[in-house]
Amino acid sequence: MxxxxxxxxxxxxxxxxxAGATIERALPVLGYEGIDGVTVGKTIRFTIEAADVEAAxxxxxxxxxxxxxxxxxxxxxxxxxxxxxxxxx
Numbered sequence: 720m721x722x723x724x725x726x727x728x729x730x731x732x733x734x735x736x737x738a739g740a741t742i743e744r745a746l747p748v749l750g751y752e753g754i755d756g757v758t759v760g761k762t763i764r765f766t767i768e769a770a771d772v773e774a775a776x777x778x779x780x781x782x783x784x785x786x787x788x789x790x791x792x793x794x795x796x797x798x799x800x801x802x803x804x805x806x807x808x
Contacts, residue, residue: 722767722775725798726783729760734792763787766802775799
């Protein structure tokens with residue numbers, strides 16, 4: 720079975736986020752008020768072949784922890800969904 724995996728990666732709390740801070744400072748100048756807590760992260764999407772959703776999640780988690788993120792400064796949230804046969808995605 721094929722599964723769609725979405726990895727949402729963000730800096731851990733307390734880690735400096737200069738890109739997020741720059742965006743947050745620019746928003747009032749652009750007319751956007753009342754917005755705070757801006758953070759910048761990255762999103763990685765891929766498909767994976769696995770026997771079931773648990774195996775897909777386990778493999779995606781291992782890949783995320785060992786290669787896609789720096790676990791010292793980043794947190795990741797995984798979303799794993801089975802791709803329906805014939806869906807074309």
